[in-house]
Amino acid sequence: MTAYGEDLFKGAAHYYSRYRPMYPAALIRFLVERFSLDGSGRMLDLGCGTGQLAFRFSDWFERIVGVDMESEMIEEAIRLSKEVRAENVEWFTGDLDTYKEKSDETFRLVTIAKAFHWMDRVKVVETLDEMVVPGGGVAIIDN
Numbered sequence: 001m002t003a004y005g006e007d008l009f010k011g012a013a014h015y016y017s018r019y020r021p022m023y024p025a026a027l028i029r030f031l032v033e034r035f036s037l038d039g040s041g042r043m044l045d046l047g048c049g050t051g052q053l054a055f056r057f058s059d060w061f062e063r064i065v066g067v068d069m070e071s072e073m074i075e076e077a078i079r080l081s082k083e084v085r086a087e088n089v090e091w092f093t094g095d096l097d098t099y100k101e102k103s104d105e106t107f108r109l110v111t112i113a114k115a116f117h118w119m120d121r122v123k124v125v126e127t128l129d130e131m132v133v134p135g136g137g138v139a140i141i142d143n
Contacts (some may be wrong), residue, residue: 047115
């Protein structure tokens with residue numbers, strides 16, 4: 001739960017998927033080059049919303065996991081996955097701790113785009129430190 005209440009994003013998923021600006025190709029190229037992405041490994045998109053960033057990386061990983069607290073965002077991401085045929089993306093409703101309780105996976109890249117400010121930043125970074133493989137990293141993306 002955030003300090004702003006559990007229903008802060010209720011009803012927003014459809015608008016996110018339609019009107020949220022796309023992430024620029026230059027950002028994707030930078031991360032592909034920086035982490036030598038080659039289609040292998042796993043990516044975690046934390047605070048994934050409706051999946052716009054995860055979809056941009058679907059050709060660069062074997063598997064992507066999108067995690068978001070808002071079930072409507074995940075429902076819209078699932079719908080969009082079918083639309084864009086992103087078959088290697090899985091979705092999880094909850095926070096990082098809840099996901100980690102259910103999985104001990106490690107990731108080559110973790111992205112947090114325009115969501116880090118909603119999180120317990122110190123705790124998230126400490127948790128992710130255990131989840132990122134050597135040579136991998138965490139990309140915190142914001143304006």
